[in-house]
């Protein structure tokens with residue numbers, strides 16, 4: 001079967017949806033082909049035994065500018081984590097939020113005042129400086145950047161690495177410091193949150209404004225031709241093709257990836273923690289964990305408790321690390337975990353594109369006349385980066401189509 005559209009978008013992840021909305025908003029006839037059985041790509045929520053399980057533990061930062069611009073944040077019904085993190089049992093949060101956070105910081109800083117001064121100076125700059133200042137200048141790895149700012153190796157190993165390894169899925173902290181400061185800024189400005197009904201709410205809100213029939217799920221694009229795409233169902237003829245699927249980067253080398261494995265547990269008895277707090281462990285696995293049902297009660301059936309634990313840079317398809325994770329969780333929550341039930345494991349090999357030091361924060365989205373590419377690998381490896389890249393690709397399509405005679 002041959003279909004026609006002005007623009008065909010390959011992939012209905014956040015980038016593809018952002019591109020489709022922008023193009024359709026400009027009056028173009030758009031068709032989105034999505035290989036999966038639903039939209040969202042890496043941001044999807046499964047329902048298993050009444051639990052809502054995001055496909056890998058993730059956090060929405062309400063301060064991401066693109067999220068605020070593209071959806072009505074109130075409709076996400078965000079459930080917030082407590083600000084800050086508990087690293088190896090030590091609570092740390094921005095001291096300007098609560099008096100208790102200031103107390104915690106003073107206790108932490110008693111033995112390492114220079115580290116606290118360095119982290120406060122860095123955080124003040126990241127919150128207050130214009131974003132363009134954070135993006136400008138040279139780049140280094142996060143590890144080098146923290147050392148240059150005077151943060152000791154001990155504080156990096158005990159606090160910063162366990163937390164940042166969970167964010168960037170990068171244990172040695174080789175990620176671009178420029179990208180880190182932008183994410184750190186968003187964490188400090190708005191904290192982290194989960195939509196009440198799961199992260200999958202975000203793509204569905206993005207898609208809601210698209211005209212019915214715009215997105216075709218279960219349609220895999222198999223090739224790009226001179227005048228459109230071929231799919232496993234037929235052909236779509238179009239003036240422009242926007243590739244929003246990292247697996248089909250025609251002409252662009254596929255990015256390197258960081259992996260992650262998330263284990264979801266149903267606990268027995270009382271919740272191991274009632275606070276909606278992110279906890280990290282500086283042991284060998286660098287586990288980061290939260291009682292998800294304490295953050296967003298709708299993730300678990302009434303009276304039940306859901307715990308997520310993620311191990312960065314491991315793709316544990318055989319659940320070989322699970323006993324080790326369970327032991328770590330017993331230490332982190334100071335409780336027995338032997339009768340916790342493993343609900344599901346998500347072992348994700350392609351979770352985040354690697355962003356090494358020197359990584360350009362914006363990469364070209366125009367490949368050739370009529371061919372465009374978007375996705376988090378074109379901007380920053382994040383929800384923010386995916387949304388921005390989709391809008392940039394759409395803007396390039398519009399500029400090219402409107403400049404045609």
Ligand SMILES: Cc1cc2nc3c(=O)[nH]c(=O)nc-3n(C[C@H](O)[C@H](O)[C@H](O)COP(=O)(O)OP(=O)(O)OC[C@H]3O[C@@H](n4cnc5c(N)ncnc54)[C@H](O)[C@@H]3O)c2cc1C
Nearest residue numbers: 011013014015035041042056058059221245375376382383
């Ligand atoms: C476990 C995990 C945790 C994360 N945590 C965070 C976090 O806390 N905060 C944050 O900001 N970001 C986080 N991210 C990153 C964020 O989810 C991604 O940056 C973003 O979702 C990428 O969107 P995308 O549209 O670029 O790509 P994708 O979501 O990968 O979308 C690509 C789409 O293309 C489709 N597709 C592929 N091949 C074809 C084909 N041949 N034909 C048609 N369709 C095809 C795929 O099915 C998919 O739907 C996390 C990611 C993971 C996996």
